[in-house]
Amino acid sequence: MTTFLLHGGKTSKQHPGNNFFFSQFTNLIEKDKVTILLCYFSREKSEWEALIQRDTTYIKNNTNKEVEILVANDPKDLFSKLEISDVLYVAAGDSQPIEAVYSELTELKNRLDDKIYAGSSMGAFLASESYVLSLEDQDEDTVHKGVGLLSIQALCHWDIEKKKDKKLLLLKENSDLPIIVLNEFETVTIYI
Numbered sequence: 001m002t003t004f005l006l007h008g009g010k011t012s013k014q015h016p017g018n019n020f021f022f023s024q025f026t027n028l029i030e031k032d033k034v035t036i037l038l039c040y041f042s043r044e045k046s047e048w049e050a051l052i053q054r055d056t057t058y059i060k061n062n063t064n065k066e067v068e069i070l071v072a073n074d075p076k077d078l079f080s081k082l083e084i085s086d087v088l089y090v091a092a093g094d095s096q097p098i099e100a101v102y103s104e105l106t107e108l109k110n111r112l113d114d115k116i117y118a119g120s121s122m123g124a125f126l127a128s129e130s131y132v133l134s135l136e137d138q139d140e141d142t143v144h145k146g147v148g149l150l151s152i153q154a155l156c157h158w159d160i161e162k163k164k165d166k167k168l169l170l171l172k173e174n175s176d177l178p179i180i181v182l183n184e185f186e187t188v189t190i191y192i
Contacts, residue, residue, distance in 0.1 A: 002112045003028055004150060004190040008182030009092055009121035009134070009157045012054070017185030021118070022055075023062035024187065025087045028116055033066040037085035039078060040071070041101055042093025042122040051091060075104035079111060087116040090123030095133055095144065098122055102147050109149045117149065121156045124182060128154035130174055132167040140167070143174045150190060152180050159183035 007021050026034045038055060040048045048071070056069050070085060072078035082088055090098075105126070117127060125131040127149040133139055134157040146154070153171045158181040161167065171179050180188060 001114065002192050003116045004127060004192070005116060005118040006124040006127060006154070006180065006182060006188045006190065007118070007120035008124070008159075008184045008186040010184040011058070011092065011120045013185070015185045017187065018058065019062050021120070021185075021187045022058045024189070025059055025089065025116065025118060026063035026065045026067065029065075029086050031065075031086065033068065034063075034087065035068045035070060035085045036087040036089060037070045037072055037078065037081050039088060039090045039123075040093065041075075042091065042095070042098035044097070055089070055091065075101050078105075079107070082111055082115070085115065087118060088112070089118040090120075090126055092121035092123060095122060095125075095138060098126065099144065102126070102145075105147050108147055112149070124154050124156055124180075128152050128180070129177055130171065131155065132170050134161065136162070141170075143170050150192070151177055153177050155179065155181045157182075157184055 005024050011018050025036055040051055060067055070081045119127050126147050128146040129148045130143050130145055131154045155167055
């Protein structure tokens, strides 16, 4: 069984919803030591070190288990390290850099058995079949195709979304798949 933790965005803020999200990385694993693979493909490499430190702090502050942190440098490295990881966390960011590697991630669904996939905002989008981007500085008029780890369509940052009707209509016209809407700080857990 694979567990999916889909988060609506804004993990950078201190919030009880974010504490819950990061706590699930270890709470859902029945081991005393948990290996977590961090993926920042949606961010510029110059940002990675600060993100690694921030997210490692959040993870460790929300568990009493021993945690080993790994970082995926590229898709090939992700698959190599995923073999020894319990959790894959795909962080939020911009669509352009991560969508460019979707074609290299098509085997991801088959590699997640008995693991946790945690995706915030762009990470939730990656897991879905399709999505419309959330923020005004991004392409909000196009249905984007995800990697399709789950048979859903997704909308994130829903509580601050200004074009709800338009985005719902785009996805309804795109597919009959269910649409999941996620508020910032909110986590939905799906087991498959």
